[in-house]
Amino acid sequence: MPFVxxxxxxxxxxxxxxxxxxxxxLPDIARDLHISVPAAGSLTSAFAVGMVIGAPLLAMLSMRWSRRRALLAFLVAFLLVHVLGAVTTHYAVLLATRFVAALANAGFLAVALETATAMVPPDAKGRATSVLLGGTTMACVAGVPAGALLGELWGWRSAFWAVALLSLPALLAILWSVPADRAPRFSDAGPGTRGELRALRGPRLVVLLLLGALVxxxxxxxxxxxxxxxxxxTGIGAGWVPAVLALFGLGSFVGVGLGGRLADTRPVPLLVAGGAALLLGWTVLALTAGTPMAALVLVFVQGALSFAVGSTLVSQVLYAATGAPALGGGFATAALNVGxxxxxxxxxAALTAGLGFRAPLWVSALLTALALVLAGVARGARRRTVRRGVPSAQDAPA
Structure with a gap:
């Protein structure tokens, strides 16, 4: 793997x-800015909306930039809005910085996926993807608890400063390691935005994106x-909550590593077995959540399975998106954030309906079951298509 x-x-x-x-x-932000906790919660919603919008939009807008220029622009914007967020005293400004930070985050991840897969051999896209998505899983394991600790010790603004400082080494790495190619990533001789959007309408890619959103x-x-x-x-104390969240994050880190090892060589067995195990795991966790030992084991297992399957689906999108090399990563990022x-x-909604705290687990099982049904229907459609004639690689459903 390249050092970058x-x-x-x-x-x-x-x-x-x-x-x-x-x-x-959120509570500290609400007190400091004299707003309600629900208003502070809108900061999270603004980030989610920015991620969904930003991934495909900025991937398209940056198609005429080089990879180096796009990565630098998005990362610098991300860093600067966190500095602004750390010093502002106005809620509206902080809300705007969250939206812009999400746009920059989405654009960076889309181009980073494209860059990573371009810097490795054609059969190593799964491993390259796992390296990048490993950063997200480590955020669950270490970044979120560390941010909470910084907020407790020095206030919420210190967490924003820490995120800005963490971005600096990557900024230097891009300057040193990504080739300073002035040519655009995709020129007029390539498929262009319309051509890539047409390629993304292929049944296989559509199915993979829907599966990614559901999982x-x-x-x-x-x-x-x-x-x-x-x-x-489960009945364990509130003091155990950070440890349980970190346990899920640790499982997700293991799962991304497993996905990276198998996604390039055995993606279909991993997706089939992993999807079935996910459904079984959410069901068993819902049934045994009242038993602490079973719940803790399954939290780790489900974190591993979720990210093994999820990261493999992302790599399969990148393998399938040969006709949309610029937008494939952006739409994969958008699909994950829609989910x-x-x-x-x-x-x-299940909690509001009074179905109890196990209800989200049953919802997770339902979404996983829908993913398995969709995959089965797509596979059946592919077999019927093959009987009628050999389909193209792009048009064959997953």
Whole structure:
């Protein structure tokens, strides 16, 4: 693996920390800015909206930039808005910085996925993807608890400064290691934006993007409501919540590593077995959440399975997006964030309906089951198409 990839992963770690860290900082932000906690919670929503919009939009807008220029522009913007967020005393300004930070984060991740897969052999896209997504999982393991600790010791603004400082090594790495090619990533001789958008309408890519959204929706539905689950159902103290969240994050880190090893050589067995195991795991966790030992083991296992399957789906999007090399990573990022937004909303709706704290786990099981059904239908459609005639690689469903 090229040396720059782990440092790009460090930038993704900083960005993932920024995305998730507010969960432990909202009360302090609300007190400091004299706003309500729900208003402070809108900062998280602004980031989620920016991620969904930013991934495809900025991937398209930056197509005429070189990879180096695009990565630098997005990372510098991300760093600067965190500095602004750290010093502002106005809620509206902080809200705007969260949205802009998410745009920059989404654009950076889309181009970083493209850059990583371009810097490795054609059959190593899964490993390259796992290095970058490993930054997100480490944000769950270390970044979020560290942000909460910084907020407790020195105030919420210190967490914003820490994210800005973490971005500096990656900024230097891009300057030193990514070739200073002045040519645009995609010129007029290439497919262009319209050509890439047409390629993204291929059935295989559409199915893979939908699967990514469903699996990530299941993941973040359960992750978002782990805290009330372990305190109200499992019955362990609130002081254990950070450890349980870190346990899920540690499992996700292991899962990304496993996905990176198998995604390039055995993606279909991993997705089939991993998807079935995910469904079984969410179901068993919902049934046994009242038993502490079973719950803790399954939290780790489900974190590993979720990110092994999720990272493999991202790598498969990149393999399939040969006709959309610039936008494939952007749409994969958008699909994951659509799932990250819809999953917690569905879990919250189940809680609001009075279905109890196990309900988000059943929602996760349902979303995983929908993913398996979709994959099965797509595979059946592919077989029927093959019987009628050999399809193209792009048009064959997953």
């Amino acid at each position: 990839l782990p440092l790009l992963g460090l930038a993704v770690f900083a960005q993932g920390t920024s995305e998730f860290m507010l969960s432990g900082l 990530n929706g299941a993941t973040f539905c359960a992750f978002t409501y782990l805290a009330p689950l372990v305190t109200e159902v 990250a937004a819809i999953g917690p909303w569905c879990g919250g």
